[in-house]
Amino acid sequence: MPSKRPALAMPWRLLITPEGSAAYNMAVDEALFNACRRDLSPPTVRLYSWHPPAVSIGYSQDAALEVDPDQCRKYGIHIVRRQTGGRSILHDDELTYSVVTPENHSFAGSTGCEMYRQVSQILINALRSLAVCGVMAEERTSQENMNGACFSQAARYEITVQGRKLVGSAQRRAERHILQHGSELLGPGHKRLPMLIPAKEHHRRASMIQTLNNRTISLSEILGRVVHFDELAERVSETFFGSSALSFDSGYLSDDECRDVNTLIRTKYSRPEWTFSRKMNHVE
Template identity: 30%
Template sequence: MKPWRFIYSGLCDPYTNMAIDEAILLNYSSGRVLPTLRIYGWNPPAFSIGYSQKAEEVLDLERCKKEGVLFVRRITGGGIIFHHLEVTYSLTCFKQEINAFGSVKDGFKIICSFLLNTYKKLGLIPHFAIDIKPPALGKSPFCFSSYEDYDIMVGGKKIGGNAQKRKRDLIFQHGSIPLELKTDIFMPYLRNKIDGLEEKVCSLTEALGREITFEELADTIKKSFKETFSIDLIEQGLIPEEEKLALKLKKEKYATDDWNLKR
């Protein structure tokens, strides 16, 4: 299996994060770069909403604007997420480069196996939701408070969330792993309040019973990815074409009301 590129982006604003992910996807699909695993964080903290969600239905837009809370629309589906104290990953590849054959659901199971191994490396006992059949959480506009078959559970609670976009054999997936969940910070900006969230979801700090740094989790994800898929990761930055495209996408797409509001 050919090597992958590894990019560590550090902390970026929400528009830059989504623009970089798409710039990688477009350059990879054009054959300019290796399949890529990227790890990044968010500064300032911000919401991302799923592609099909309407911002005005899930967020108090007036309060967000008044208090300077940013939000961005993703190219993937799923529910709204507040990105704060967390590590986010994204991966871009063709399905044969990660052996993610079969249905989309099969692909989720294969790809998310590196997350299972990440949690195991940290001493946790994770399971796919389908394997333990926890009580139904019901549908929710908030990503972390509902689950799919191959979401990951620790101690009976969902941890993190993942979303995927496919075009034929091309796969783009990204996911969020919360180091801490400070519900009092983001809950006031949601249009509909969520009851009992602490009983449904957990952060990594809660699951471990200790604090964990961004760097420790990022390094564990990287090691787990290499071992799970027997892949060599080559540390590189964005190529000039990606940097130029990311700036263009940020300015003309992700930082605009046309993209974030008028869908």
């Protein structure tokens, strides 16, 4: 049953969580989505980072074509499957955001595309405070290999600087609610992804390296200095708080959300059945 609460009047919650493992980060995003769908929590914006680095693969991707577990173990990199679509990405040296909200909130719009636009506008405003000029990409005009890296091209409303992709995003919609999460590149760590693909896919490696070098850009490259998570998180949170259209409160995970996180880690995101076969282990 859809919530009867007036979505436009709901204050939003802003979470800045400590760096977490791949399983933890994906479990928190799903727990926030679940709680919002059950009307147990407000619309939420979360900012977070990853430790250790991790490859996340899109919901529908074939893990066997995207990542070599032995190579990941060699470099101490985790692997996780997202609940959103899109392509693989190496989360290393970035700020990741997630947003959960009912569809009937004006921030989401009637199709979900409006949320892509509004989130990107807030991130662009935050970039301006660092003297970085970001722009929203237009609709894709080329049909490229969808088994490539997430950052190989920019989709509509994703953010580019100097014609190269800085922010990539993906959505999931269910039961009249939306989860959107995305990555803003702080440094060049994402460019290590080609060395993690399976040996049988080696023919893709050279083109992936070229694409990531030519079509992506990080804040550190733009500014000519190291940009840390805390610096960007402060700018982004200030921009969200300063948005005239939204009311925000700082918050934390509820007890119910924490329990859901622990369950999702145990039964889903830490398990190879989910990562490699998209199957959940229903254990108590």
